[in-house]
Amino acid sequence: MKKSLLGITLLALLAVLSGCASASGSGKAEYVYSFNIQPAATHKFHTDVVAPWAEYVEEQTDGRVKIEIYNSGALGNLATAYEDIEGGLYDIGYVSPSASTSTPAYPLTLGDLPFAILDPMDSPKVLQPFIDEFMQDEFEDSIPLAISATDAYQLITTEPVETVEDVKNKKVIVSGKERVQLVELWGGVPVTLGIEENYQALDRGTVDQTTYTAIGANGFRLFEAAPYLTKVDIGATTLLFLMNERAFDKLPDDLQKQFEEDFGPKLSELNSKMYSEGTADALVQFEKEVADKGGRVIVPEGETLAEFRAPAGQIWEDWVKNAEKKGYDNAQEMMDFFTETLEEQGIDSPVD
Structure with missing residues (x-):
């Protein structure tokens, strides 16, 4: 009887301790x-x-x-x-x-507008x-x-892209209506593929270029298939x-x-x-990875960069029209709020 009571007491104690541990x-x-x-x-x-x-x-x-x-x-x-x-x-x-434009998340595509949010x-x-x-x-x-x-999207390419002319008639992987429109206005041929398909498409020559972040490009080792990166800072992906x-x-x-x-x-x-914080290091890593292949990071400046950014005004205006077609009667109000917030945060807008 004493052994039985002792056993019960020990079991009860273990249960309490188990509960405390959990x-x-x-x-x-x-x-x-x-x-x-x-x-x-x-x-x-x-x-x-x-x-x-x-x-x-x-x-x-x-x-x-x-x-x-x-x-x-x-x-x-x-x-x-x-x-x-x-x-x-x-x-x-x-x-x-x-990538979810038929969902309630659609208004947040404002954050993906070309050259809007870079950091x-x-x-x-x-x-x-x-x-x-x-x-x-x-x-x-x-x-x-x-x-x-994400960090800002760049052009990762199989051949060097120095100017907008180097995008013309090239097949470019791109996602999002506004970025598709940007590539079209550059004269390129937009191709829609999943992130996981970038490497294979570039490696096989199915496409010539892709738009992706420097950190992402390194993560997927895109430099093995496309040894050039043109830093145009298209914009971050929300x-x-x-x-x-x-x-x-x-x-x-x-x-x-x-x-x-x-x-x-x-x-x-x-x-x-x-x-x-990882963007600068990612660009250095990309250049290091492609050095033995003759690849490099290209940084357009001045009028050359301005030419890449030139279509932004039209794309931003079209966003309001497209949002209104989707039933957002307050699309212009959304755009005004967005641009005002950019200004309040000290972020330069590419649109006058």
Whole structure:
């Protein structure tokens, strides 16, 4: 009888200790969320942004929340990211508004307008006020966690591009209506392919050029297939980080508050900082990688650069017309707010 009572006492004590261990983070997580991203685990977006963020969330919640990262678009590609997150295919992900123009994220394509936002550190300063002003009631089955951007897009090419003339009649991979229009106005032939198809298309000669960021180009080793980079700073690509609403609603109030007030801003901070601070190093790395192939980084200046930027005015005007056709009667108001915010943040607009 005494042995039995002792055994019961020990089991009870172990149960209490087990509960304490779980609460302190050494036990099984209460909430496990999937985070789908397009780059591989070797890409800086994984190593410097998503992985540290996942660790931060786990630490700050004492292990109650665990983030499982799925690389290389394992759970879905960027083209369907908005629908996939809303539908619960995965819990957390990011949307490129320019790749999701049939969704409520469309107004954020303003952030992808040519030569608008060049530094990702400026993206949340400009676009978060825009979301607060125009998009508070737009998201039904997802929760906006953070807004950020990539580093500016450049031209990565198989042959050197010194001027706009070197783009004419060349096949150029590009995404987003406004950037497609830019390549057309340069005289190039736009080709729409997924990020993961860039390398193969350049390597096989299916295309001549691609528009992509320096950090991204290094991450996908595009320099092996296209040893020239022309630094024209077309503009950053907006990244809207979303969380499935049902997954968010499962969290107790204290954890919801952490996601809204801490984890979302932290994700934006990590992403913006990595892409902003990594650009210069990425350009140096690209040039180093292509040195033995005769490749180089080309930096247009003066009138040459102005010629690359010249189509911006028409594209910005057309954005308002296209948005109105989509049913946004306040498109001009959105554009005015966007340009005014750029000015308030000390960001030069390419449009007079």
